Amino acid sequence: MAFENVGSILRMGSLASSLKLLLIAASSSRPQYRSLCMELLKPFAKEGEVPLHYRCYGRDVQCFVRLSDIPSDLRAILDLCLQDTYDIDLDFHPDLVIDGGANIGLFTLRMAAAISASGDAPANFVVCEPLPRNIEQLQKHLEVNRIHADLRACCLGGERGTIPFYCRDAISSSFDPQKPYDRVMEMQVYGLRDVIDLYKANRILIKLDIEGMEMEVLRNYVPEEKRSVYLIGELHNYAENATAFEKIFSDSGWEFQYRDITPSHATFRAYSPAAHPQAA
Numbered sequence: 064m065a066f067e068n069v070g071s072i073l074r075m076g077s078l079a080s081s082l083k084l085l086l087i088a089a090s091s092s093r094p095q096y097r098s099l100c101m102e103l104l105k106p107f108a109k110e111g112e113v114p115l116h117y118r119c120y121g122r123d124v125q126c127f128v129r130l131s132d133i134p135s136d137l138r139a140i141l142d143l144c145l146q147d148t149y150d151i152d153l154d155f156h157p158d159l160v161i162d163g164g165a166n167i168g169l170f171t172l173r174m175a176a177a178i179s180a181s182g183d184a185p186a187n188f189v190v191c192e193p194l195p196r197n198i199e200q201l202q203k204h205l206e207v208n209r210i211h212a213d214l215r216a217c218c219l220g221g222e223r224g225t226i227p228f229y230c231r232d233a234i235s236s237s238f239d240p241q242k243p244y245d246r247v248m249e250m251q252v253y254g255l256r257d258v259i260d261l262y263k264a265n266r267i268l269i270k271l272d273i274e275g276m277e278m279e280v281l282r283n284y285v286p287e288e289k290r291s292v293y294l295i296g297e298l299h300n301y302a303e304n305a306t307a308f309e310k311i312f313s314d315s316g317w318e319f320q321y322r323d324i325t326p327s328h329a330t331f332r333a334y335s336p337a338a339h340p341q342a343a
Contacts, residue, residue, distance in 0.1 A: 068088065068141055068145070069085070071141070071145040071146060072084050072085055072088065072145065073085075074145075075115075075117040075118065075144070075145055076116065076117050076118030076123075077115070077116040077117065077118075079116075080114075080115040080116045080117060083104065083107055083113055083115060083128075084115060084128075084137075084140070086100045086103050086104050087100070087104065087113065087128055087133055087137055088137060090104070090133060091133050091134050091137050101130075104130075108130060111129060111130050111131060112127040112128060112129055112130065113127065113128045113130065114126075114127050115127070115128060115140070115144075117144050117145070119144065119172070119173055119176040119177075120173075120176045120177045120179075120180035121176075121180050122176040122179055122180060124144070124172050124173075124176055124208055125204075125207050125208060126140065126144065126167070126169060126172065126204055127200065127203065127204070128140065129200065129233075132196075132232065132233045134232070135166075135232050135233035135234040136167065136233065138234060139166055139167060139169050139234065140169065142169075143169035143170050143172075143173055144169055144172075144173070147173070148323075148330060149170070149270060149295040149296070149330060149332070150295065150322055150330070150332060151173070151174065151177060151295070152293055152332070153177060153181065155266065155268060155293045155338070156181065156183050156266060157178075157186050157264075157266045157267060157268035157293065158184070158186050158187065158264050158265060158266050158267075159186060159187045159189070159259065159262050159264035159266070159267045159268070160174050160178075160186050160187070160188045160189070160267075160268045160269075160270075161189050161191070161255070161258060161259065161267065161268070161269045161270065162174075162188065162189065162190040162191065162212075162270050163191050163219045163255075163269065163270060163271045163272065163273050163280075163296070164191065164192065164219070164270075164271060164272035164273040164274065165190040165191060165192040165197075165201055166192060166197055166201070166233065166234060166272070167197055167200040167201050167204060167233070168190060168192075168200070168201035168204040168205060168212075169204070170270050170272075171188055171190050171201075171204075171205070171210065171212060172204060172208055172210065174186075174188070174268070174270075175188065175208070175210045186268075187213070187262050187264065188210065188211070188212035188213065189212065189213045189215065189258055189262070190205075190212050190213070190214050190215065191215045191217050191218065191219055191253075191258070192214075192215075192216065193216060193217060193218045193228055193236065193248070193250050194230060194233065194236050195216075196233065197233055198214065198216055201214065202214065215253070215258070216251070217250065217251045217252065217253050218238070218250050218251070218252050218253075218273065218276065219252070219253060219254070219255060219258070219271070219273050219276060219280050220238075220252035220253070220254065220276050220279055220280060221254060221276075221279035221280060221282065221283045222252075222254050222283060223252060223253055223254060223257055224252050225249050225250060225251055225252060226238055226249075226250060226252050227240070227247050227248070227249060227250070228247065228248045228249070228250035229242070229244035229247055230244055230245050230246045230247070230248060231243070231244050231245060235274065236274070237274035237275055237276075238274070238275070238276060239274070239275060254280070254283055254284065255269065255280055255281075255283070255284040256283075256284060256287070264290070265290055265291060266290070266291045266292075266293075266338075267290060267291070267292045267293070268292075268293045268294075268295075269292065269293070269294045269295070269296075270294075270295050270296055271294070271295075271296030271297070272296055272297050273296075274299060275299040275300065277296060277297070277298055277299070277308075278298075278304055278307065278308060278311075281294075281308075281311050281312075282311055285311050285312060285315050285317060285335075286314070286315045288315075288335055289335075289337060290335065290337055291335060291337040291338040292334070292335040292337070292338055293332070293333075293334055293335075293338055294332065294333045294334075294335075295330070295331070295332045295333075296330070296331060297328050297329070297330055297331075298321075298328060298329050298330075298331055299327070299328045300327065300328070301324060301325065301326060301327060301328050301329040302326045302327075305321075305329070308331075312333050315335075315336075316336045317333045317334060317335055317336065318333060318334040318338075318339055319331065319332075319333040319334075320332060320333075
């Protein structure tokens with residue numbers, strides 16, 4: 064457990080949940096203490112999960128850590144429950160939110176809390192996630208937090224079709240066959256416009272964490288989009304793709320910037336020309 068996460072965990076809004084999450088984090092990062100941490104977590108676990116409560120934009124939110132997926136769920140919780148990895152623009156006020164690569168739905172929970180706290184009218188939520196065990200957990204998180212969303216068991220890609228999807232752990236399944244995988248699924252793929260055009264929306268927030276498909280998705284979407292769009296996400300293989308990725312946006316007049324950068328990936332945000340007045 065990285066030391067810098069301890070303060071965030073202790074401030075999550077529930078002392079009991081902070082203590083549980085500290086044990087979960089220690090079990091993941093300190094192998095010598097894993098057995099002890101798991102034993103201490105037993106009284107809190109039910110059906111293989113540990114419930115957590117946290118505060119997000121002044122709202123109470125609940126999620127569950129799967130003991131079978133601790134490293135994946137812990138990473139998602141640190142990034143999206145306790146921190147704002149994607150640097151949400153709270154002044155954008157979307158009427159449609161697309162969560163591409165939703166995993167267990169924690170970004171959607173964060174956006175729903177932000178919109179509720181702002182007093183804006185509720186937005187339509189669309190969550191896209193291919194991995195069955197993540198979909199099950201995502202549904203549970205939506206239900207327990209009373210969030211209505213259109214849940215699609217699919218991947219986002221350049222165009223509609225089916226393609227082999229290589230299943231790994233909860234956060235690294237992808238279309239890439241080069242890494243070890245557990246099994247292969249034939250997965251339905253939709254382009255962004257296939258999803259967005261089902262809704263009447265003028266202000267669209269899109270989050271993409273789609274394990275390397277972002278280049279293909281955005282090449283087919285960005286040039287034709289005329290509405291007000293705020294787009295955030297992750298670019299994989301940053302060192303290889305950065306120049307071409309930036310060009311997708313600059314050629315269409317979008318405002319674009321990278322956030323956190325490593326050689327392997329970077330987070331980014333972009334505004335369509337119609338959304339430029341919202342950029343600060």
